Amino acid sequence: MSQTNLGVLLVVICTLLEGVGQVFLKKSVLRTIRQYLWIFSGVVILLLQSVIYTQALRFLDVGAAYTISSLNLISVTLMSRCLLREKITRMRWIGVCLIVIGVGLVAARTHESAAL
Amino acid sequence: MIIRRKFPARLVAVSFLAILIDTALQLVWKSAVLSLPNNGSPWLNVQAILQNPLFLFVIFLMACQFFNWLLVLHNADLSFAQPVTSLSYVSVFFLSVLLLKEAVDLLQMTGILLVLVGVWFISQTDHVTPSQEREV
Numbered sequence: 067m068s069q070t071n072l073g074v075l076l077v078v079i080c081t082l083l084e085g086v087g088q089v090f091l092k093k094s095v096l097r098t099i100r101q102y103l104w105i106f107s108g109v110v111i112l113l114l115q116s117v118i119y120t121q122a123l124r125f126l127d128v129g130a131a132y133t134i135s136s137l138n139l140i141s142v143t144l145m146s147r148c149l150l151r152e153k154i155t156r157m158r159w160i161g162v163c164l165i166v167i168g169v170g171l172v173a174a175r176t177h178e179s180a181a182l
Numbered sequence: 183m184i185i186r187r188k189f190p191a192r193l194v195a196v197s198f199l200a201i202l203i204d205t206a207l208q209l210v211w212k213s214a215v216l217s218l219p220n221n222g223s224p225w226l227n228v229q230a231i232l233q234n235p236l237f238l239f240v241i242f243l244m245a246c247q248f249f250n251w252l253l254v255l256h257n258a259d260l261s262f263a264q265p266v267t268s269l270s271y272v273s274v275f276f277l278s279v280l281l282l283k284e285a286v287d288l289l290q291m292t293g294i295l296l297v298l299v300g301v302w303f304i305s306q307t308d309h310v311t312p313s314q315e316r317e318v
Contacts, residue, residue, distance in 0.1 A: 088260055088264065089260065091251065091252065091255060091260075092255050092260040094252070095252060095255045095256050105252075109248070116244070120211075120215060123211075123212065123215045124215065124218075128212050132271075136268075136271075138264070139264060139265055139268060142260060142261065142264045143261045143264070143265075146259065146260045146261035147261065150259075150260060150261075151311070152259045152260065152261045152311045153259075153308070153311040153312075154261055155307050157303050157304075157306055157307050158261060158262070158265075158303070158304055158307045160300075160303050161265060161300040161301065161302070161303030161304035161307075162261075162265050162300065162304070163300070164296045164297070164299050164300030164303060165265055165268050165271075165296070165297050165300035165301065165304075166300075167293075167296055168271075168292075168293040168294065168295070168296030168297035168298075168299075168300060169268065169271050169293065169297060170293070171289055171290065171292055171293030171296065172271065172275055172290050172293035172294060172297075173293075
């Protein structure tokens with residue numbers, strides 16, 4: 067596996083871990099029992115995500131890493147819907163998709179300019 | 183940007199702070215990673231991270247971001263707060279242009295505009311799901 071592919075894989079793993087970690091943190095503010103357990107689990111997952119993201123930045127430009135990690139929003143929105151039963155309206159989905167495309171455009175262009 | 187809905191002042195304040203801290207975090211984190219030795223073993227990297235003041239600052243910013251983020255989550259849905267705080271993409275972009283004198287082109291400006299329009303769409307939705315109450 068090339069270093070770039072490894073970097074991409076690591077950032078994709080980070081997007082999934084971000085979704086799970088954020089759901090755990092949100093659970094901690096929704097519940098009054100086992101609150102610290104949810105916080106602890108969320109922090110452990112997000113710390114793991116930070117270590118993996120730091121490694122990914124060694125293989126990828128920040129522009130490329132940023133582009134892929136914008137998929138965090140999709141991952142978090144889907145997990146909020148499925149695991150937290152949050153109401154995701156069409157308006158919210160449109161907003162999330164526009165942000166992901168927008169971040170993708172900015173970061174991809176930055177990555178392209180840096181490579182020249 | 184026109185926001186029709188009225189959001190609690192506390193939510194606006196903690197969200198703004200989250201964007202501010204995230205912007206600083208992204209810029210400092212990348213500088214810290216660039217300062218790591220290239221061919222070091224994982225153990226040498228851990229030592230370098232622990233001795234590097236930039237990484238200590240990254241950890242400090244992460245701690246601030248964490249406690250502030252819990253406040254954000256107290257006040258809004260996760261699926262509302264996460265996209266709204268992605269406004270930090272816009273602030274990182276403009277800071278790079280202003281401080282680092284990076285070139286800007288039409289495609290990047292289009293991307294920034296899409297992020298802003300996306301956040302506007304999200305701002306038109308309820309910041310909390312009505313049925314979501316603290317469970318015991």
